[in-house]
Amino acid sequence: MAIEALTQEDAQRFARTVDSAQAFVATIMSPSMGARAAQLTSVEMVNGFLQAYTIDDFKSVGLRLDIHYVDFGFLAQWLDEVIGDAGLAAEIRALHETGEAFGLLVHKVKEVLEERLVHYRVALGEEQAEEQLAESTV
Amino acid sequence: MADGYAPRILKVDLTTREVEALDTEDYKDWGGGVGMGAKLFWDLVEDKTLTDAFDPRNVVSIGGGAFAGTPVPSAARSAVAGLGAFGYPVNWFTTSNFGGRFSAMLKLAGWQMVTVVGKADSPVWIDIRDDKVEIRDAAESGDGLWGLDAHETQKAIYEIHGADGTWRSTGASRDSGRTTQHPAVLTIGLAGENMTRIASLIHDGGSGAGQGGFGGVFGSKNLKAISVIGTGSIEVADAAMVLDARLWAADQYGYQVDGLKSFAISNPCQVFSGMPSASTGFGSPARPEGCMNCHKSCHGVRAASGLGNGSHCYDTQIWQVPEKTATGAVTGETQGRLADLMQALSINALALDTAGFWLGKLNEKGLVGTGKLVDTDIFEKYTFGTYEWAEEMLHRMAEKREVGELLAEGPARAAEKIGRLEEDVKSGDLPLQEWGYPHHYDGRTEVAWGLGSLLSSRDINAHDFNWICMWTVTLHTLYGLPMPVEAEEMANIIAKKTPPYNDPMIIDMSDEGMYSESMAKLVSWHTAYYMYYKNSMGLCDWAYADFVNPYGENLEGLTGIAEPKYVEGVTGRVEPLEDGIKRGTRIWNLMRALYILEGRHRDQEVYGDYMYEVPSMPVPGYMLMSTPQCVPVFENGEWSYKMVAGRMCDRQKTEDWKSIYYEFEGWDPASGWPRRSTLEGMDMGFVADELEAAGKLGA
Numbered sequence: 001m002a003i004e005a006l007t008q009e010d011a012q013r014f015a016r017t018v019d020s021a022q023a024f025v026a027t028i029m030s031p032s033m034g035a036r037a038a039q040l041t042s043v044e045m046v047n048g049f050l051q052a053y054t055i056d057d058f059k060s061v062g063l064r065l066d067i068h069y070v071d072f073g074f075l076a077q078w079l080d081e082v083i084g085d086a087g088l089a090a091e092i093r094a095l096h097e098t099g100e101a102f103g104l105l106v107h108k109v110k111e112v113l114e115e116r117l118v119h120y121r122v123a124l125g126e127e128q129a130e131e132q133l134a135e136s137t138v
Numbered sequence: 139m140a141d142g143y144a145p146r147i148l149k150v151d152l153t154t155r156e157v158e159a160l161d162t163e164d165y166k167d168w169g170g171g172v173g174m175g176a177k178l179f180w181d182l183v184e185d186k187t188l189t190d191a192f193d194p195r196n197v198v199s200i201g202g203g204a205f206a207g208t209p210v211p212s213a214a215r216s217a218v219a220g221l222g223a224f225g226y227p228v229n230w231f232t233t234s235n236f237g238g239r240f241s242a243m244l245k246l247a248g249w250q251m252v253t254v255v256g257k258a259d260s261p262v263w264i265d266i267r268d269d270k271v272e273i274r275d276a277a278e279s280g281d282g283l284w285g286l287d288a289h290e291t292q293k294a295i296y297e298i299h300g301a302d303g304t305w306r307s308t309g310a311s312r313d314s315g316r317t318t319q320h321p322a323v324l325t326i327g328l329a330g331e332n333m334t335r336i337a338s339l340i341h342d343g344g345s346g347a348g349q350g351g352f353g354g355v356f357g358s359k360n361l362k363a364i365s366v367i368g369t370g371s372i373e374v375a376d377a378a379m380v381l382d383a384r385l386w387a388a389d390q391y392g393y394q395v396d397g398l399k400s401f402a403i404s405n406p407c408q409v410f411s412g413m414p415s416a417s418t419g420f421g422s423p424a425r426p427e428g429c430m431n432c433h434k435s436c437h438g439v440r441a442a443s444g445l446g447n448g449s450h451c452y453d454t455q456i457w458q459v460p461e462k463t464a465t466g467a468v469t470g471e472t473q474g475r476l477a478d479l480m481q482a483l484s485i486n487a488l489a490l491d492t493a494g495f496w497l498g499k500l501n502e503k504g505l506v507g508t509g510k511l512v513d514t515d516i517f518e519k520y521t522f523g524t525y526e527w528a529e530e531m532l533h534r535m536a537e538k539r540e541v542g543e544l545l546a547e548g549p550a551r552a553a554e555k556i557g558r559l560e561e562d563v564k565s566g567d568l569p570l571q572e573w574g575y576p577h578h579y580d581g582r583t584e585v586a587w588g589l590g591s592l593l594s595s596r597d598i599n600a601h602d603f604n605w606i607c608m609w610t611v612t613l614h615t616l617y618g619l620p621m622p623v624e625a626e627e628m629a630n631i632i633a634k635k636t637p638p639y640n641d642p643m644i645i646d647m648s649d650e651g652m653y654s655e656s657m658a659k660l661v662s663w664h665t666a667y668y669m670y671y672k673n674s675m676g677l678c679d680w681a682y683a684d685f686v687n688p689y690g691e692n693l694e695g696l697t698g699i700a701e702p703k704y705v706e707g708v709t710g711r712v713e714p715l716e717d718g719i720k721r722g723t724r725i726w727n728l729m730r731a732l733y734i735l736e737g738r739h740r741d742q743e744v745y746g747d748y749m750y751e752v753p754s755m756p757v758p759g760y761m762l763m764s765t766p767q768c769v770p771v772f773e774n775g776e777w778s779y780k781m782v783a784g785r786m787c788d789r790q791k792t793e794d795w796k797s798i799y800y801e802f803e804g805w806d807p808a809s810g811w812p813r814r815s816t817l818e819g820m821d822m823g824f825v826a827d828e829l830e831a832a833g834k835l836g837a
Contacts, residue, residue: 019502020502021502027765028458028459029765029766030452030455030458031605032451032455033452033455033456033458034452034577034580035580035765036495038459038462038463040463045466048462048467055402055403066455069765069766071783101617102616102617103617104617104618
């Protein structure tokens with residue numbers, strides 16, 4: 001990924017947990033439940049939310065299928081405007097603009113997110129990364 | 139001639155503790171289930187302005203249709219009909235239903251329906267053993283059922299019956315008088331006993347009538363359970379024809395282990411042709427289990443006990459979002475244990491979901507906590523999203539304890555009580571789409587679901603068009619796969635299968651199509667179909683209607699061909715689908731008349747404000763229900779599939795559409811009330827007379 005290296009200060013900001021008013025809103029949809037909104041408050045949480053399912057997973061799941069859906073255009077906007085990580089936002093936006101289907105893009109988006117989370121960890125240092133990124137998932 | 143119906147309807151008066159047998163013959167025109175339940179309500183409730191479900195005069199009927207207990211595939215549904223305690227602003231006449239064995243066992247005992255009137259002066263349960271009916275003491279002084287949870291109650295009744303899987307005699311009958319079966323028990327847990335409005339009725343492992351609030355109605359009648367064991371048989375008009383129809387349906391349209399056919403992704407949404415559902419979610423082992431005579435078996439039995447065995451619907455999924463956002467994971471352990479607990483306490487899963495979502499929003503605003511607007515310590519003592527939070531909330535609601543006392547009234551009444559209803563529904567923080575029911579499927583995008591619910595008395599929960607028009611299309615779109623059928627072909631197939639309209643434009647869910655006369659046809663046809671074939675005759679919502687099927691010739695499903703075969707084989711009646719739709723329309727008009735006598739006017743038929751004011755798409759700063767729904771649209775002279783996320787309902791256009799719909803149904807557009815000519819045309823002059831006497835006949 002061609003995202004710029006991070007300062008520790010930037011990493012602290014990008015890896016933070018925002019309050020609920022600034023949360024990114026995603027959706028879990030399933031046949032029986034309909035759709036339910038999920039409030040995601042950090043980059044780590046967005047990554048954890050996304051499922052890298054394959055088509056075969058859906059064939060075997062039966063009626064309890066669920067989709068963890070994120071609009072990647074909105075995600076890029078949120079990363080830009082709320083989180084402030086313009087580099088990550090640009091990467092996600094570029095993927096979104098390919099027009100590829102969600103189920104194909106989700107694997108690529110997760111790869112980008114996971115790589116960026118590594119950047120955060122490196123910039124933060126091991127101890128702080130553990131503390132900050134752990135916080136953001138709870 | 140034998141026609142699949144049991145000969146009698148059991149009327150139980152809990153006030154006088156007397157039982158009476160009504161003649162099923164008088165009610166056969168209504169199909170069974172909801173249709174018979176509506177007519178029984180009409181006949182037995184003198185004051186039809188009654189809108190308090192807890193009033194002893196409320197009459198609740200339970201049972202299935204002509205298909206129940208026969209080899210008709212996926213036809214084991216039992217309906218519940220009466221005033222439901224959950225409805226808002228009043229307790230409209232409403233319906234609910236559940237799977238399992240109850241309606242079939244009732245018929246094997248010789249009863250088509252059971253109708254409960256009055257209120258017992260102390261806890262009782264009804265013990266039906268073929269033609270013997272006993273109202274028994276459920277209190278500690280008697281059989282000690284009161285206070286037990288729904289699982290314990292069933293087990294206790296099995297023990298009272300001495301049911302241990304071996305042959306037992308229940309007396310002489312036309313057949314053997316012997317059975318190895320457990321009785322079929324419909325019961326309530328603590329939430330029902332305490333008359334909460336969010337209580338469900340529970341049967342077997344995982345079957346339940348969740349929506350409607352009928353668990354609280356049982357509680358209000360001091361009725362703990364209805365148990366039935368039958369050793370007779372169900373006589374049909376032409377047994378060979380019924381068997382042929384089943385084999386034809388299963389062989390031609392059901393899943394085939396050898397030569398499996400599937401849509402590219404949406405096997406779970408292939409309603410009739412889907413595989414048995416063994417899974418509990420990704421990675422958790424289970425085996426299929428089904429309702430009586432189902433060819434498909436969509437319930438699942440897990441490898442471990444205590445994890446929602448038999449549960450398969452949203453009770454197994456309802457806590458996904460809170461758990462995922464709180465802990466970063468969704469676990470089978472939490473979801474399964476909660477499903478079991480909701481069943482044990484008899485709480486509708488949507489009540490937990492809505493309570494969590496709404497309280498979470500109020501908590502963020504600082505309105506929840508000790509001494510605050512919502513006075514509770516639950517967020518202080520437990521972490522929201524965890525099993526422990528949900529477990530505690532379920533117990534508080536069932537026991538009407540602390541914040542549970544407020545939430546046991548259902549979300550609309552709870553919000554009204556603390557002065558938040560208008561504001562929170564408008565913002566979508568409390569997404570109550572219609573009649574106080576929590577948002578389920580989104581009427582902004584999936585139009586027919588929303589409009590059908592708006593005209594009814596609850597979230598319709600009827601997936602007929604949802605499976606093929608939304609789920610199949612959405613899944614294939616999201617995963618970039620070729621569609622099983624293109625939009626124009628789908629429109630033509632569905633047109634062929636929806637007589638008498640046969641209009642391809644009915645599935646046009648474009649911005650224009652959603653307010654069209656064709657949409658009025660769709661809502662009318664859909665309502666009639668599920669009212670008759672499903673809610674009354676007993677077909678399952680997770681198997682019908684089957685419009686597009688990978689095994690069918692030209693991908694056409696069995697709907698339109700199968701239903702008349704089943705009706706003829708079971709009842710002996712030659713009844714094309716078009717005539718079945720007429721029967722459904724008649725049931726719908728009877729229910730409409732009940733709503734009207736309860737005070738319904740077109741002015742009340744409006745969505746929660748968020749439906750008109752908040753787009754159905756997630757945007758930062760908004761917390762709302764959203765979904766990437768893709769549906770068929772006809773735009774610029776062409777059919778296509780289109781993602782319609784982000785859409786809102788237009789208030790004026792919705793009102794204009796209502797006028798089109800009312801006129802289409804033969805109702806007065808000014809009021810939404812049926813006209814005499816409409817009712818008399820359906821041989822319901824008696825309904826017109828009563829509406830006229832009440833000054834509520836359409837002009």
